[in-house]
Amino acid sequence: MNLKEIVEEYRHPFWGDKYPGIEQKYLRISSIEGEGSYFYDKETDAVYEVEWKDMDDFMAGKLQPLFTSFYDFLEWYYSEENESK
Template sequence: MIPEKLSALVEKQAGNVHRSNIDSVNQALMKLDVPVESEFAEFFLTYTITLFLSDVSDEELCDIAEPSEQIKDGTEFVHEVWGLPENYICFTTVEGEGCYLYDKITGKVWDFELKTRDSFLRGEISAKWGGFYKFMIWYLGG
């Protein structure tokens, strides 16, 4: 269940944040092989990323299904170009040689920088957030 604190922060964002096309999200989750019972899936099945503003990060969040498959495209990029393992989902733009990564196995979130790629691949860098909801609360200033 999405924490009330997170829901309140999302409701303050610009535009219509409520998801209307659940089918497109289910298809995107299937393509990414993300479990539908995960925090990541529940969030995107409930909300659409509009232009969410953050006081703590310059990274722009992408939506999973609208207006395009930005998360799938970014994820393919980090797998094919940066050589990151298949369990990581990129849900932000990759500008500036960094992004936020969601681990679809553990549910944790990393603040990834390309310059530390080798350390990351060796497992020397820990996740910054223990779950997707914790990340989103931080990102939205909660």
């Protein structure tokens, strides 16, 4: 997902009908392929990996973040170790 797609997602969120205002707290930073996405929490800097079946729990604050900072997420995402998986 590129920056243009992230901005478009903010303007017209995929989950906007079911979760009004989702874009105010979260940015979806990956595609919806595979029935899940990464979400960036704009208030806490955390990144979540959320499967579609877990969206209700995510929105209710019941999921733990995959990373507590966006920097840690980027470091993991672009690491050589991650590329070999």
